[in-house]
Amino acid sequence: MIEVLVRGGTVVTADSMELSDVLIREGKIVELGLELETDGLIIDASDHWVMPGGIDTHTHLDHPIERLGVRTADDFYVGTIAGACGGVTTIIDFSLQAQGESLIKARDRRLAEIEPDSVIDYSFHTIVTDVNPESIKEIESLVEAGFPSFKIYMTYGDKKVGDGDLLTLLEEVATSGGLAYLHCENDCAITHLIERHLTRGETGPQFHASSRPVAVEAEATNRAIMLAELAGAPICIAHVTSEAVARHVEEARRRGQPVVGETCPQYLVLNDSVYDPTVGFEMAKFVCSPPIRGIDQVEALWSTVEDGVLQQVSSDHAPFRYEGQKTGGRGDFTRIPNGLPGIETRLPLMFTYGVKAGRISPSRFVELTSTNPARIFGMYPNKGTLDIGTDADIVIVDPEKETELDPACLHSAVDYTPYQGLIVSGFPTVTLSRGEVIVEDGEPIVTRGRGKVVERQRIDPNSLP
Numbered sequence: 001m002i003e004v005l006v007r008g009g010t011v012v013t014a015d016s017m018e019l020s021d022v023l024i025r026e027g028k029i030v031e032l033g034l035e036l037e038t039d040g041l042i043i044d045a046s047d048h049w050v051m052p053g054g055i056d057t058h059t060h061l062d063h064p065i066e067r068l069g070v071r072t073a074d075d076f077y078v079g080t081i082a083g084a085c086g087g088v089t090t091i092i093d094f095s096l097q098a099q100g101e102s103l104i105k106a107r108d109r110r111l112a113e114i115e116p117d118s119v120i121d122y123s124f125h126t127i128v129t130d131v132n133p134e135s136i137k138e139i140e141s142l143v144e145a146g147f148p149s150f151k152i153y154m155t156y157g158d159k160k161v162g163d164g165d166l167l168t169l170l171e172e173v174a175t176s177g178g179l180a181y182l183h184c185e186n187d188c189a190i191t192h193l194i195e196r197h198l199t200r201g202e203t204g205p206q207f208h209a210s211s212r213p214v215a216v217e218a219e220a221t222n223r224a225i226m227l228a229e230l231a232g233a234p235i236c237i238a239h240v241t242s243e244a245v246a247r248h249v250e251e252a253r254r255r256g257q258p259v260v261g262e263t264c265p266q267y268l269v270l271n272d273s274v275y276d277p278t279v280g281f282e283m284a285k286f287v288c289s290p291p292i293r294g295i296d297q298v299e300a301l302w303s304t305v306e307d308g309v310l311q312q313v314s315s316d317h318a319p320f321r322y323e324g325q326k327t328g329g330r331g332d333f334t335r336i337p338n339g340l341p342g343i344e345t346r347l348p349l350m351f352t353y354g355v356k357a358g359r360i361s362p363s364r365f366v367e368l369t370s371t372n373p374a375r376i377f378g379m380y381p382n383k384g385t386l387d388i389g390t391d392a393d394i395v396i397v398d399p400e401k402e403t404e405l406d407p408a409c410l411h412s413a414v415d416y417t418p419y420q421g422l423i424v425s426g427f428p429t430v431t432l433s434r435g436e437v438i439v440e441d442g443e444p445i446v447t448r449g450r451g452k453v454v455e456r457q458r459i460d461p462n463s464l465p
């Protein structure tokens, strides 16, 4: 493979920001420094920022919702192209255990779906839905095979794991060297609040949000943290939306418990005015779980991101089309598929509303979107930084170039963007994956199926960020 030299850019990592060239050979970084030379390909990065590729550890590509008979609109080809165009070079998606299914079979089934299609590197969290002696035994083999993270839903119909099973699972995850990744919402409270709305004939999408208030999320988060303490398990709290939830994470960390927290751009950029009843049914575009919170929560959430209370920002990309998928929930908000598209807009939104707005430094941006995700999920330092010997997964960004968000300029198969009309910067002009240019001038140049499964290590609770 020819050498590639990224020349003249400002290299931004979680620790530093300095002018440097980056020399790449055989997909790895071999030298960093000034005035490097090559006979190979030279990419001029002057006046650009050169950063580790984004790592999105929370995507739902080609993800089924059996109850509603729908799948997310992006398959692994379209979805990873969208990711690459948004500066993502690694995803961790999910393999979903069917009731009665072996966890390893579920993982293999998923690998067969992604291998022919993904254009970037990938791995999976195993969603454990059926806790039984066989599946518990498989946890250790999955950790050893490089799949050390396990997603657990505390709500969501037959995906839900009750407290007793959760504790069993957390104990096994702890002894096997894994990490539990939890969706925390109180299932009983949600069921109660939904029933009350429906009995009153309150069926519009805004009642999705009012059936899942902050207390529902905060209670389940606290319970998850307490059960993890009992089990001695490291955990990551998925999609934290509000200050009350973040404070549970903060308190646990202060006690020395291995707990990390994630949030997503939708909770930092949008607010609950999207559920204003005057919007009409189109507000279904913003139906996600947990829902978008009020403006006071949004501001408070930003400070938890700035202060280091939360450690990573992922997209929770769950792309359902408005026409034909979201609209299936007209007349019954419980039938609106939950989720927002976001794999391609995560980095630009964090760049614009975080870095450009002066809320976070360029290094903190890299830490939240690449370095910490790699650390939390067992990929660091091969992924998540730019150093000699690491994979040359790189995004090159012109910090001054602005784009107006519209589905026409995005690559997902969804028919809308929740961020319609926002002007953002931070889209990559070039994305490199293991030294190969996969996006040039903002457009994909990819070979289907070129992505590789990422070898992930056991999780050391003491090395969590």
Ligand code: DUC
Binding pocket: 060, 183, 287, 288, 289, 290, 316, 318, 338, 339, 340
């Ligand atoms: N919530 C999730 O937890 N996952 C997918 C989408 C959503 O809204």
Ligand code: ZN
Binding pocket: 183, 238, 239, 289
């Ligand atoms: Zn979730």
Ligand code: ZN
Binding pocket: 058, 060, 316, 318
């Ligand atoms: Zn999710």
